Amino acid sequence: xxxxxxxxxxxxxxxxxxxxxxxxxxxxxxxxxxxxxxxxxxxxxxxxxxxxxxxxxxxxxxxxxxxxxxxxxxxxxxxxxxxxxxxxxxxxxxxxxxxxxxxxxxxxxxxxxxxxxxxxxxxxxxxxxxxxxxxxxxxxxxxxxxxxxxxxxxxxxxxxxxxxxxxxxxxxxxxxxxxxxxxxxxxxxxxxxxxxxxxxxxxxxxxxxxxxxxxxxxxxxxxxxxxxxxxxxxxxxxxxxxxxxxxxxxxxxxxxxxxxxxxxxxxxxxxxxxxxxxxxxxxxxxxxxxxxxxxxxxxxxxxxxxxxxxxxxxxxxxxxxxxxxxxxxxxxxxxxxxxxxxxxxxxxxxxxxxxxxxxxxxxxxxxxxxxxxxxxxxxxxxxxxxxxxxxxxxxxxxxxxxxxxxxxxxxxxxxxxxxxxxxxxxxxxxxxxxxxxxxxxxxxxxxxxxxxxxxxxxxxxxxxxxxx
Amino acid sequence: xxxxxxxxxxxxxxxxxxxxxxxxxxxxxxxxxxxxxxxxxxxxxxxxxxxxxxxxxxxxxxxxxxxxxxxxxxxxxxxxxxxxxxxxxxxxxxxxxxxxxxxxxxxxxxxxxxxxxxxxxxxxxxxxxxxxxxxxxxxxxxxxxxxxxxxxxxxxxxxxxxxxxxxxxxxxxxxxxxxxxxxxxxxxxxxxxxxxxxxxxxxxxxxxxxxxxxxxxxxxxxxxxxxxxxxxxxxxxxxxxxxxxxxxxxxxxxxxxxxxxxxxxxxxxxxxxxxxxxxxxxxxxxxxxxxxxxxxxxxxxxxxxxxxxxxxxxxxxxxxxxxxxxxxxxxxxxxxxxxxxxxxxxx
Numbered sequence: 023x024x025x026x027x028x029x030x031x032x033x034x035x036x037x038x039x040x041x042x043x044x045x046x047x048x049x050x051x052x053x054x055x056x057x058x059x060x061x062x063x064x065x066x067x068x069x070x071x072x073x074x075x076x077x078x079x080x081x082x083x084x085x086x087x088x089x090x091x092x093x094x095x096x097x098x099x100x101x102x103x104x105x106x107x108x109x110x111x112x113x114x115x116x117x118x119x120x121x122x123x124x125x126x127x128x129x130x131x132x133x134x135x136x137x138x139x140x141x142x143x144x145x146x147x148x149x150x151x152x153x154x155x156x157x158x159x160x161x162x163x164x165x166x167x168x169x170x171x172x173x174x175x176x177x178x179x180x181x182x183x184x185x186x187x188x189x190x191x192x193x194x195x196x197x198x199x200x201x202x203x204x205x206x207x208x209x210x211x212x213x214x215x216x217x218x219x220x221x222x223x224x225x226x227x228x229x230x231x232x233x234x235x236x237x238x239x240x241x242x243x244x245x246x247x248x249x250x251x252x253x254x255x256x257x258x259x260x261x262x263x264x265x266x267x268x269x270x271x272x273x274x275x276x277x278x279x280x281x282x283x284x285x286x287x288x289x290x291x292x293x294x295x296x297x298x299x300x301x302x303x304x305x306x307x308x309x310x311x312x313x314x315x316x317x318x319x320x321x322x323x324x325x326x327x328x329x330x331x332x333x334x335x336x337x338x339x340x341x342x343x344x345x346x347x348x349x350x351x352x353x354x355x356x357x358x359x360x361x362x363x364x365x366x367x368x369x370x371x372x373x374x375x376x377x378x379x380x381x382x383x384x385x386x387x388x389x390x391x392x393x394x395x396x397x398x399x400x401x402x403x404x405x406x407x408x409x410x411x412x413x414x415x416x417x418x419x420x421x422x423x424x425x426x427x428x429x430x431x432x433x434x435x436x437x438x439x440x441x442x443x444x445x446x447x448x449x450x451x452x453x454x455x456x457x458x459x460x461x462x463x464x465x466x467x468x469x470x471x472x473x474x475x476x477x478x479x480x481x482x483x484x485x486x487x488x489x490x
Numbered sequence: 491x492x493x494x495x496x497x498x499x500x501x502x503x504x505x506x507x508x509x510x511x512x513x514x515x516x517x518x519x520x521x522x523x524x525x526x527x528x529x530x531x532x533x534x535x536x537x538x539x540x541x542x543x544x545x546x547x548x549x550x551x552x553x554x555x556x557x558x559x560x561x562x563x564x565x566x567x568x569x570x571x572x573x574x575x576x577x578x579x580x581x582x583x584x585x586x587x588x589x590x591x592x593x594x595x596x597x598x599x600x601x602x603x604x605x606x607x608x609x610x611x612x613x614x615x616x617x618x619x620x621x622x623x624x625x626x627x628x629x630x631x632x633x634x635x636x637x638x639x640x641x642x643x644x645x646x647x648x649x650x651x652x653x654x655x656x657x658x659x660x661x662x663x664x665x666x667x668x669x670x671x672x673x674x675x676x677x678x679x680x681x682x683x684x685x686x687x688x689x690x691x692x693x694x695x696x697x698x699x700x701x702x703x704x705x706x707x708x709x710x711x712x713x714x715x716x717x718x719x720x721x722x723x724x725x726x727x728x729x730x731x732x733x734x735x736x737x738x739x740x741x742x743x744x745x746x747x748x749x750x751x752x753x754x755x756x757x758x759x760x761x762x763x764x765x766x767x768x769x770x771x772x773x774x775x776x777x778x779x780x781x782x783x784x785x786x787x788x789x790x791x792x793x794x795x796x797x798x799x800x801x802x803x804x805x806x807x808x809x810x811x812x813x814x815x816x817x818x819x820x821x822x823x824x825x826x827x828x829x830x831x832x833x834x835x836x837x
Contacts, residue, residue, distance in 0.1 A: 028650035207491045211498075225647055468505050475506070475640045476513045478647035480525075480629075 117346035145185030188306035203280025216274025224267030229479025246421035565818035585730035616666035755796035
């Protein structure tokens with residue numbers, strides 16, 4: 023089910039209403055059924071994959087907790103392998119085969135692999151990572167294994183965040199799901215604000231930008247440099263608005279049930295460096311990679327060459343997590359390289375990034391935005407050839423872009439989102455809005471509702487991160 | 491807390507009501523023009539229109555070599571020089587779309603003397619009902635739904651209309667072909683469209699050199715898939731036209747169902763009598779159902795000869811000038827019962 027659908031706008035109030043009407047001991051059943059239904063609206067049979075993941079990790083965690091010594095590691099590896107195998111089968115099988123064909127061709131050999139013709143289960147990368155974090159934590163002894171299969175299933179399936187995160191840890195979401203949440207006005211008003219704002223960001227900002235970006239990325243060589251550069255910049259806003267919008271609706275939906283889930287974004291385009299960007303963008307994924315890959319590889323307590331390699335490994339795997347294509351790997355690698363470059367340049371030039379806003383920091387923020395926008399090209403282009411064409415088109419046929427009305431909307435709303443980010447820097451929109459006096463707050467509601475109802479994009483675009 | 495929430499919900503309803511007014515005065519016209527320009531056309535022309543002619547692409551000439559390019563509605567208008575017939579056209583439209591257009595005619599402001607709704611038999615079949623063109627057509631009428639305009643606009647951006655994907659529509663269409671049993675009042679070997687289509691595809695036409703005449707077979711199969719069906723009360727298009735007939739009856743506007751000509755000759759020669767029987771039976775159903783009150787069915791089904799159809803290798807209702815002329819004359823004849831004193835023998 024899509025958040026930006028009438029289906030969801032009917033589904034959510036029904037679930038919230040039933041949730042508070044039901045006695046606490048039955049609520050997990052409601053969440054379970056609602057989450058299964060939410061997921062099954064996409065491709066019903068894929069729920070079985072989720073059930074398999076749940077069963078594997080539930081049993082593995084209980085077994086790991088009971089055992090001592092090397093057997094614990096054996097079960098952990100077993101559980102992780104099963105999760106990764108599922109992900110590899112559905113997401114990377116064809117990618118792996120394609121690469122095998124290339125390698126065979128390199129040596130003048132023929133290889134004719136069987137390619138799978140299946141749709142990737144929505145949000146599979148999110149579920150597996152969330153579930154894997156649980157077994158790892160149980161193995162590390164930081165988390166008690168959950169005895170109640172229903173609660174554990176809800177941790178993996180919880181509908182607001184099941185298909186595109188945030189990737190939650192069991193000690194937060196798992197415990198939240200076990201609380202007896204009473205209906206509170208504060209939760210309703212905050213939840214409403216977050217959903218309203220999230221829908222605005224997705225449907226008004228992202229969906230008004232998408233048609234132009236899609237048009238230019240389909241055949242970039244048809245457009246002049248200004249138009250292509252504009253599309254590249256607008257895609258930065260589109261993907262931000264799309265994913266941030268989704269995460270905000272997820273937060274708001276959970277909040278209506280009294281459940282707090284983590285913030286996945288913190289004004290990322292106001293970062294002064296790529297390093298800072300990754301502490302503000304898709305925070306739940308960054309922290310997952312930090313805790314379960316970067317630190318086990320040695321973190322920053324290793325020698326410089328090894329640290330450089332670690333950074334590149336983490337970012338390349340992070341790229342591959344996003345999609346089964348070398349363009350994503352390059353996207354990740356470029357971010358890794360930029361982090362290395364930042365470390366060296368800050369040492370050589372003695373750049374000391376401070377917290378307060380000054381000219382230098384504004385320039386650095388602008389630089390970070392330009393760099394991330396450029397790197398997004400590899401994320402958005404399906405192939406290297408397309409990425410090459412975009413870059414080529416950016417530097418030839420110099421012209422200022424024509425501004426038809428459709429682009430006006432896209433540019434205006436991109437500006438709106440950046441202004442909002444500046445206003446709520448290091449905070450969240452709903453918190454700021456909640457603190458405003460009632461007349462101004464209601465005027466803002468009216469403005470957002472008007473934009474949402476009368477100016478949202480009319481083409482159908484699913485959330486970009488659903489494909490991962 | 492409940493009281494507080496109810497007050498807030500009421501507040502939001504009031505805000506939306508005010509925003510609806512703002513929307514009506516600001517962006518609504520632009521959106522309507524973008525999604526359904528036909529409605530703007532209706533509103534623009536309604537005060538000087540005597541007869542509205544709602545049609546799909548059949549109205550026009552699709553043959554550039556035609557010596558006379560006039561549309562059916564234009565030719566019909568020649569029979570009534572003192573009346574103004576306004577054609578509102580959109581390719582692939584059907585009763586489900588016309589019913590939204592028709593409600594945009596403001597009968598209080600200026601009541602048209604008659605409304606002609608052009609339909610073809612194909613628009614009642616599974617192929618057209620599940621056509622990939624249906625999604626953009628449905629999208630075009632969301633803004634005309636009977637809710638406040640701002641709600642309709644929101645429904646449009648939520649894609650809350652019949653917006654199935656092409657694959658879903660194909661699946662529905664195939665399911666219909668496979669499961670709906672064809673009804674004949676006599677014994678027939680053809681139980682479903684799927685079976686009939688399969689039979690036709692098994693080398694029905696052989697070239698002199700012994701190979702299959704695939705072009706002819708493909709066309710014959712297409713005729714089966716297009717015309718082999720029974721119109722019944724549950725057909726969604728019947729419900730749509732019922733609405734149109736009801737609206738016209740309620741508003742005392744004369745309605746003419748201009749049932750278009752199909753290529754009966756080819757249907758007969760390519761597939762056979764059973765298919766022709768179904769086509770005539772469906773026509774009879776429409777005539778019987780709608781020839782009452784202030785509605786009249788203008789039956790053109792068998793009037794146009796095979797060679798007058800522009801598309802010789804497909805089933806469309808695109809006619810040469812002669813074909814359009816025949817239909818216009820027949821329609822004019824029907825209209826002349828209402829506008830007897832305005833009728834001129836133009837040809």
